[in-house]
Amino acid sequence: MSMRGSVVIVGAGMAGLSAAEHLIRSGFTDVVILEASDRIGGRINTHGFGEYQGNSALIELGANWLHGSHGNAVFEVAKEHDLLDPYVLLDRMAGYAYTEDGRRISKSLTEKVWQVFQEVEMTLQDLNPLDANANSSFAIYMANELEKRLLEFPENQHADVRALFNCMLNYLSFHSAEDLEKLPLKYAACFRELDGGNIKLPKGFKSVLDVIVKKLPENCIQYNTKVEYIYYGSTQSRTATITCKTPTGKRMFEANHVIVTCSLGVLKSCHSKMFAPPLPPNKVKSINEMGFGTVNKIFLQWKTPFWKQGEGGLKFAWKTRNVGDKKTYWYKSIFGFDEILNNDNTLIGWIHGEAAEHLESMSDEEVKGQCTALIRQFLGDPNIPTPDAIVRSAWKSNELTQGSYSYVSYSSSPSDIKCLAEPVYMSGAPVILFAGEATQSDFFSTTHGARESGIREAESLKNYYQKKALANKL
Template sequence: MNETQLEQKIVVIGAGASGIACATKLLEYGFQNVLVVEAEPRLGGRIHTIPFGENVIDLGAQWCHGEQDNIVHELASKHNLLESTGPVYENYQCVRSNREVLPDNVANRLKAIVGDSLVTRQLELRHCSGSLGSYLSNKFYEMLRKPENADIDEVIAAEFFDNYQKFENSVEASDTLEQVSGRGYLEYWECEGDILLNWKDKGYVELLRLLMHSREQPAEELGSLEQRVLFNTSVQKINWNRNDARVELQLSNGDSCVADHVIVTVSLGVLKASHLQLFEPKLPVAKQRAVEGLAFGTVNKIFIEFPAAFWPEDWTGFTLLWRQQDLADIRNTERAWLEDVFGFYRVSYQPRILAGWIISANGRHMESLAKEEVLAGCLYLFRRFLHWHIPEPVNFCSSAWHTNANFRGSYSFRSMDTERVGTGASELAAPLTVVTMTPSSPARQKFMKQQSRCDKPIVLFAGEASSEHYYSTVHGAVEAGWREAQRLAEFYGLAGTQSVAKSQL
């Protein structure tokens, strides 16, 4: 192979899971001139493992969702890094705002009703013309009307279902389930196996170390990407219509660089906020439609460390069931945002910590509040819902994915607007190309069967939102990064011995 082919300058924008997967795969293919530009002072993007309490916590991505056909599981299982946390999110208590704990026989039947609806979704949603919210509501109350559930109080059932919808919104990153397309929901493919696999006491950062081979080189934090990542630097402009079929990047540090290929792995939220200013010329209409039509939402976490566990050893957490008359106490007050905190759960390898979840506009509003105000609100919830004495916490932190200009939210979903616009992940993933002469390496000429002109992909797109069936997940982000690395490898005739679906990591 002609050595110059290995020196094509490739810039990867973003050092999240997709960017790191892409950059490391490019190096495996033999490309040498690879640079990753990252706006944050750290690796990981929406993977953010930090020290907290007695171990670490994940402010962003937390679980490996499924086992079969899941590349994250394939990589991690070789090193025994995962274990299930499913029981924590199955055996929680349902507690009303008057401190009444639902009896197990009632709570378990309500959980079974929503669990059964999960099974039937794959068949019934194919014929759904409405939202996921309308489908689930109809399904829930249809099941509730069955004779075996006649003894369940309708008010309590409604409170449970309201909380369940908040949980489902956290899965989708939607504000309401009426936003989520029923048919579009089926575009997501769930990997078989345990969908709540946690990274034990290590955190999701271990995946990045696997990708960069830095677990074998502890002295080199970036592993194979050492000296290849530019931190604290954002891309201000992508000029992709140059006469020389290359791309010029203007950086926030005042520098500029010219690359043969640029791979954009920033979040869909960032693209939504900045694509009109970022790209020169503007993106083609189909690409703009994908950016604007695909949906992107926010889910936040709250971590509270107590001096000691005040809960029983077999207690895994609780969900908050608000009585309508009690909601009046916080609505139209400064604590109205608390309505969308839907549960607190125990954290693996953190015996004194509870983790809360919050969704929607209230979750975004929480990001604007002072730390002390958020903590005071959470303690209000504990003391309102739980009958135990609640000690003063010793530590606290929460995520803020929406207000961070480098993310603008958490992950993508398929909305009713996505369906109306008629766009999808494939449109987002399509590269920007220019017509150019076939590269001159013998391998490339053989691959192209002596064609003299071809479409050169100069700006490529990865990230979880560009995954057709694994959007919103880390394994979708990783596969998208590998997909674009393979696209360039195929362009240069280097992909014959590599497979995106499998890795030797």
């Protein structure tokens, strides 16, 4: 169908690649992806770190797992291309939980508390926005519900149970990309969890991207091409002009349609200078008020692991939660350290919110030192060696992301997600379209949400041209 217009896609992350794949499958012949960096993936970033069985061992600086299998668009790609062998589900509480005075909490108690925590977390899914206290947060709700469930345990276990709850609240925080105090309770149910657990990708998340890219024409992706300005004001031409910065100077592209897939963090900081005319006021309001949080990872590597395989999961059960100075006590926001599939010498630590942002201002040596001190303290072993290497993510200070993923904040509502997803029309044509995890109402913050959003916008362009062709025949 050569009658179909030209499409420029901004960003080669999961949303942009999925949009391009779907457009090309639908008969569009003029599709270009403009990618500001030198790689595909966006907030998916599989990275080599160490060795495993003679090959480069992998770590995920960004997206880590497939969240659920039932109805997960990314899981379907992985399954179709045999990327799930061996099939490994995440065990969130693998390894052991430790107290800050260097004591290991029994596995049976940890598992019982985890069961209770998950039951309370599931009740968030059933909350009616009209019933929930408008001022209440995830933090208040979880604390109150967990306090009630404390009565199910003997009194001599209460201190350990509370410490385990604190550990699990750190897990829920990095899962949500923000300190729980900043998450409004009334919208807790708008995110939809998929069944099937969290599934690991043995060949790394990049293996999924690679099979999508193989379906795109050669030179479809223009790397190191940073979009600076999108002018879409001409009613006569019905085209948009995109001005880009490249290593060799400015470059211009023209297209009938632009699908913008950059992160909400980038839209927050750049929308006013990126679009001409400015985006509609309701869309600007939604961009400004939606939440965009930060999660970072700390990878520590030892030449010789100090742990037994299968027991390297170290969960930090703090006596008190990190609700004070997040900069001074940033390390209290670390959930703990986990083992990594197919990378025997490395542990991954998780940190969220304000503490994760502060982490980016610190040196590798400071972070390595503090993490070593924590591991020695919680394991009660002053002889644990300092790691030989460290790699960290820094999503907040990365100008191409400016954070990790979106959430519904106190100043926003689920309707803002729908508003962000609305195309901008000129003379009845969808000229500027929006995709990315922040535009997906049920699955924001996930890679399957990003994939669905890219397919959604590609499908809307396909429908637009089918209706146009039908109207021309009549």
